[in-house]
Amino acid sequence: GAGVSQSPRYKVAKRGQDVALRCDPISGHVSLFWYQQALGQGPEFLTYFQNEAQLDKSGLPSDRFFAERPEGSVSTLKIQRTQQEDSAVYLCASSLTRGTLAKNIQYFGAGTRLSVL
Amino acid sequence: DAKTTQPNSMESNEEEPVHLPCNHSTISGTDYIHWYRQLPSQGPEYVIHGLTSNVNNRMASLAIAEDRKSSTLILHRATLRDAAVYYCILTRDTGRRALTFGSGTRLQVQP
Numbered sequence: 001g002a003g004v005s006q007s008p009r010y011k012v013a014k015r016g017q018d019v020a021l022r023c024d025p026i027s028g029h030v031s032l033f034w035y036q037q038a039l040g041q042g043p044e045f046l047t048y049f050q051n052e053a054q055l056d057k058s059g060l061p062s063d064r065f066f067a068e069r070p071e072g073s074v075s076t077l078k079i080q081r082t083q084q085e086d087s088a089v090y091l092c093a094s095s096l097t098r099g100t101l102a103k104n105i106q107y108f109g110a111g112t113r114l115s116v117l
Numbered sequence: 118d119a120k121t122t123q124p125n126s127m128e129s130n131e132e133e134p135v136h137l138p139c140n141h142s143t144i145s146g147t148d149y150i151h152w153y154r155q156l157p158s159q160g161p162e163y164v165i166h167g168l169t170s171n172v173n174n175r176m177a178s179l180a181i182a183e184d185r186k187s188s189t190l191i192l193h194r195a196t197l198r199d200a201a202v203y204y205c206i207l208t209r210d211t212g213r214r215a216l217t218f219g220s221g222t223r224l225q226v227q228p
Contacts, residue, residue, distance in 0.1 A: 004160070033215050042204060042218030043161065056214060091160050093216075103149050103168075104208070106216060108160030 002026065004109035006092050012115045013082045021077045021112045025094030032075050033106060034067055035091040043091050049075060082116045089113050119143045121205045126223040129195045137190040137222055139205030144185050149208045152179065152190045153216070154201040161204065161218075164190065200226045 005024040013019050025032050031050055035043035036059075045059040051072035060067070064082075069075040079086055093106040122140040129135040141150065152164040165172055165179045167188075172179040178191040192199055204221040 031214070035215070035218075042202075042220055043216075044218070045213065045215035048214050058213075059215070093160070103166060105163045105166070106161075108162065110158070110160050 004092055004094055004107050006090075006109035006112050008112060009110065010113050010115075012117065015084060015116055016081050017116075018078065018080045019082055019114065021079075021090050021114070023075045023077070023092030023094075023109060025073065025075070025092070026096075026107055027073075029094035029096050029107075030072075031095040031097070031104070031106075032069055033093045033095070034075070034077050035093065036061075037089040037091055037111070039088075046077070046090075079114075082114075084116050087114055087116045119145060119148055119207045121207060121219055123203070123205055123219065123222045125220065126225065128225045128227065129192075130227050131197060132194050135192040135195045135199070135224065135226075137192075137203050137205075137224065138187065139189070140187045141205070141207055142186045144207060145209065147209055150179065150181060150185075150188050151206045151208055151216070152177070153204045153206065153218075154199075155204070155221070156198075156201045161216075164203070166208075195224075195226045197226050197228060200224055 007022045034046040037043040047067045048056040049069040064080045066078045089111040091111045093108045095104045095106045151166040153161040155161045167179045180189045202221040202223050
């Protein structure tokens with residue numbers, strides 16, 4: 001079956017440009033997560049949705065980062081006025097059950113590699 | 118959150134077993150132990166998880182110490198495709214809902 005799909009796979013942006021990254025989770029998955037992965041590091045949490053509700057955005061590094069999931073399925077991560085330090089791989093993951101059940105399994109997309117010049 | 122400690126890197130030969138260790142001395146009684154791996158240019162992929170008992174699935178085995186302060190991911194016969202970064206992660210039912218990744222163990226598999 002279809003996994004988590006992210007687009008585009010690669011994005012090059014000029015500093016100051018706005019970008020939008022898309023995530024199509026596995027159909028029926030309630031939970032959706034965004035992570036940021038710098039080169040050579042493990043992924044770091046950005047934000048979490050349960051259906052359309054954004055329940056945790058504590059990992060967003062600045063107010064230039066904004067995420068939405070208006071109908072509880074597809075999600076978009078938007079970065080305004082991109083800076084060089086925003087260059088990273090942005091990963092989306094979805095999970096079937098609601099909430100934080102400790103045995104939840106997250107399914108990841110392949111990520112979007114953002115390069116800000 | 119309880120912290121995990123893993124070696125930075127390990128090497129193995131193809132078709133030999135691999136034992137990837139993880140220390141989690143501050144684990145609490147309700148923390149689950151998860152393993153994910155990340156192949157080059159891919160997102161992380163779930164491998165296995167457990168609470169107290171050893172677990173087996175088609176990908177690997179998870180051996181959990183009796184005091185739960187450490188665990189070992191076992192790949193029974195490494196293949197070149199198993200070359201990846203392996204992350205040992207603790208999860209719990211309270212607090213932040215996301216996975217907290219450390220730097221993981223980079224496994225190299227030699228032909």
